[in-house]
Amino acid sequence: MRRIIAQTRKELTQIVRDWRTMLLAIILPLILLMLLGSAISLSVTDMPIVVQDLDDSPSSRELIDAFRASLTLRVISWPTNKQPEEALSSSTARAALIIPAHFERNLKRGVDSPVQLIVDAADANTARLTAAYASQIIAAHSGTTNLVQQPVRAAIRLWYNPDRSSKKFYGPGIFVLALSIFPPLLAALAMAKEEDQKTILQVYVSNIAAAEFLFGKVLAFMVVALGEAAVMLVLLFTYFGLGFAGDPTPFVVATILYAFCVASFGTMIGATISNQAAAMQAVALGGFLFVFLLSGLLYPIENIPASIRWLSHLVWGRYYIEIVRDAFLQGGGWPAVWLKELIIGVIGTVFFFLAWLNKRRMQVRA
Amino acid sequence: MLHRLFKKISGSRVSALFRKELNQIRRDRRLAMSLVLPPILQLTLFGFALSAKVENIQLGIVDESQSKESRDLIAVLTESRSFASAGYYFSVDQLDQEISRGSLIAGVVIPSDFARDLQRGRPTTVQFLLNATNANSAAISQGYAQAVIQNYNQRLQTEGIQPAFHRASGQLPQGRISLHPAFLYNPGLKDSWFITTGVLGLLLILNSSIVASGAMVKEREAGTIEQLLMSPAGTTEIIVAKIAPLFLLLTMMMFLAIIMIKTVFGVPFHGGLLPVIGGGALCVLAGIGIGTAVATFSKSAQQALLTGFFINPPLVSLSGALNPVEAMPNWLQPLTVINPIHHFGVIARGSMLKGSGLETLWPNFLALSIITLVLLSLSVWRFRKQLS
Numbered sequence A: 001m002r003r004i005i006a007q008t009r010k011e012l013t014q015i016v017r018d019w020r021t022m023l024l025a026i027i028l029p030l031i032l033l034m035l036l037g038s039a040i041s042l043s044v045t046d047m048p049i050v051v052q053d054l055d056d057s058p059s060s061r062e063l064i065d066a067f068r069a070s071l072t073l074r075v076i077s078w079p080t081n082k083q084p085e086e087a088l089s090s091s092t093a094r095a096a097l098i099i100p101a102h103f104e105r106n107l108k109r110g111v112d113s114p115v116q117l118i119v120d121a122a123d124a125n126t127a128r129l130t131a132a133y134a135s136q137i138i139a140a141h142s143g144t145t146n147l148v149q150q151p152v153r154a155a156i157r158l159w160y161n162p163d164r165s166s167k168k169f170y171g172p173g174i175f176v177l178a179l180s181i182f183p184p185l186l187a188a189l190a191m192a193k194e195e196d197q198k199t200i201l202q203v204y205v206s207n208i209a210a211a212e213f214l215f216g217k218v219l220a221f222m223v224v225a226l227g228e229a230a231v232m233l234v235l236l237f238t239y240f241g242l243g244f245a246g247d248p249t250p251f252v253v254a255t256i257l258y259a260f261c262v263a264s265f266g267t268m269i270g271a272t273i274s275n276q277a278a279a280m281q282a283v284a285l286g287g288f289l290f291v292f293l294l295s296g297l298l299y300p301i302e303n304i305p306a307s308i309r310w311l312s313h314l315v316w317g318r319y320y321i322e323i324v325r326d327a328f329l330q331g332g333g334w335p336a337v338w339l340k341e342l343i344i345g346v347i348g349t350v351f352f353f354l355a356w357l358n359k360r361r362m363q364v365r366a
Numbered sequence B: 001m002l003h004r005l006f007k008k009i010s011g012s013r014v015s016a017l018f019r020k021e022l023n024q025i026r027r028d029r030r031l032a033m034s035l036v037l038p039p040i041l042q043l044t045l046f047g048f049a050l051s052a053k054v055e056n057i058q059l060g061i062v063d064e065s066q067s068k069e070s071r072d073l074i075a076v077l078t079e080s081r082s083f084a085s086a087g088y089y090f091s092v093d094q095l096d097q098e099i100s101r102g103s104l105i106a107g108v109v110i111p112s113d114f115a116r117d118l119q120r121g122r123p124t125t126v127q128f129l130l131n132a133t134n135a136n137s138a139a140i141s142q143g144y145a146q147a148v149i150q151n152y153n154q155r156l157q158t159e160g161i162q163p164a165f166h167r168a169s170g171q172l173p174q175g176r177i178s179l180h181p182a183f184l185y186n187p188g189l190k191d192s193w194f195i196t197t198g199v200l201g202l203l204l205i206l207n208s209s210i211v212a213s214g215a216m217v218k219e220r221e222a223g224t225i226e227q228l229l230m231s232p233a234g235t236t237e238i239i240v241a242k243i244a245p246l247f248l249l250l251t252m253m254m255f256l257a258i259i260m261i262k263t264v265f266g267v268p269f270h271g272g273l274l275p276v277i278g279g280g281a282l283c284v285l286a287g288i289g290i291g292t293a294v295a296t297f298s299k300s301a302q303q304a305l306l307t308g309f310f311i312n313p314p315l316v317s318l319s320g321a322l323n324p325v326e327a328m329p330n331w332l333q334p335l336t337v338i339n340p341i342h343h344f345g346v347i348a349r350g351s352m353l354k355g356s357g358l359e360t361l362w363p364n365f366l367a368l369s370i371i372t373l374v375l376l377s378l379s380v381w382r383f384r385k386q387l388s
Helices: A002-017 A019-039 A058-068 A084-089 A103-109 A124-145 A166-196 A200-205 A210-238 A249-272 A276-294 A306-314 A316-330 A334-359 B002-010 B013-027 B029-049 B068-079 B092-101 B114-119 B135-158 B162-169 B191-222 B225-230 B235-263 B274-297 B301-317 B333-338 B340-354 B358-387
Strands: A047-053 A073-077 A095-099 A113-120 A152-159 B057-063 B083-088 B106-110 B124-131 B177-184
Touching (some): A002 A019, A002 A166, A019 B301, A047 A058, A058 A073, A073 A124, A084 A113, A084 B340, A095 A124, A124 B191, A166 A210, A166 A249, A249 A276, A249 A316, A276 A306, A276 B301, A316 A334, B013 B235, B057 B068, B225 B358, B235 B358, B274 B358
Parallel strands (some): A047 A095, A152 B124
């Protein structure tokens, strides 16, 4: 035990002495969380939309007013003699609403009046959103002006995130991403450095066992990870306006387990790849690409084609993201997340075991 | 005459250095891999894995009405591809629990007086519960729910339920406004078209900068930079000879990526290849500029890579390559103006998907050229300072 703690202390001292790694460890996660957490959002607000009113009647103007009142769409006037497609191809607007002539007459006669919405679908998701917003505006508008009541109305309740704030969804995701990149990166670098600079030979001749040596390292980077988590949590609670939705103990336990998991991952990479630059690229691939793409951080996992979706079951960040989102938004507590915590622990143990397998002989490979 | 010119070029110091660089690159297997692997891996992973479409939303149903009408509504709900029935529940509490455990994304509650109200011509309300943790899918599912209910209302009208309402309200019938969305440029709503056109710029800038910083820092790490300095070649010649082969190789990578985008994802090239290639070449140069500048600030390949960690995330997140710029907070949006990935994204999407030409894309070309010029001159200046 004493040897493990000594190893941990040595590791932490090394980190504190190098300003580059210190910056990497503390400042960069914060910047990343700040930037990505608020910049990566898919919900467009204030979307420019062009309206072409070929009817120019009280009814059509009422409909345009309904669009104007919306917060998500911003109406830009567009002359009737210009093609609405021009507004889309020049990117002045994301969509064009065209109200046909005889719009009001049709309405008064009791005939359905179609209005057309041309959407710039170069960005498919934004196009879907625009269409959804427009149909909601029209539904609400018909509800208020139409004298005939709709027989069935939909009352939609949005749970856990009623104002549909993207920041609250992506903030926790980026928190996980930062924890998946930086601690393992530092751990892999520290481990590869020992080999690179041959200081590992000193470890080989000392009386420390492989498991103790590795665990000392993992412990040090767990401390780093937990420190980063604490700093980032402050930002999540203040800037992102998040709070625990329920019992915080699952989150605390999961964070400790995840710190172990990522520190072991980094140590394992460092133990297998002794070139520092190559180790760094391996961590970047594992930490960034996999956690970013296959964990449901940005887009739902269900949309990944089945042929590569199974990979996401192996991505450790996926389980932690679900736990973190549950802790901050849903508050499902232990019954919802116990299995995921277990899986994180198992994956971490496997990483640690692989690192140990590589280093257990504690001797120079010939 | 032409022969003499050729001889003059091939015998010059620049071309000798150029050949030296090319040979060095050719012998470096890892470099060759890093030119082929990332475009293939990143384009396929990003293109296939990132999709925001919302369909088959797992819908839990509480049917308190248990009538012909309610079963009708459930059928309308679940026969669309938007919602998929994930089972019936007996009470709202049960539904609540399933949603909070995350096994359901949405729930619908049909009240017990649903059928009675409809028959008596009274309006009735169906409650939808949506897990809105994912703000984006929540907004889209909200639209779906709204549309399905409208659909159902129209169906009622054709079945003759609606007249009962007119009688009840004592008013003349009035027509309904129906929305007909038409999706321009990407009628199939393929997310991959948006993602791959964005990732192309990402790929060009990031890989160019990584490859360039690796190549530049190598000379310093190995100590061979002294030998270069001792040679009769001037600094300009050294720099040109260093950048030109990298540029050549990276443009080859660009063609590989473009071929993949065309064949694997079937993205159309409405505006022709020229604007994309022109913009792409500028991006490669900008990437080389970033890489060289980074290399001059670092002593080893490891340090150069670490510095990349400070530059790349903001470059990616503020580019609009993976998400629309309009969705960013207002205080961050102006920063995209100095981001080459952003301008290339606008050019690639405008030209490939919309078929717009220079007359609409010129501001982006101009901005991209200025950024490239600034980055290149910065890196040349730094490099030169280092050499002397």
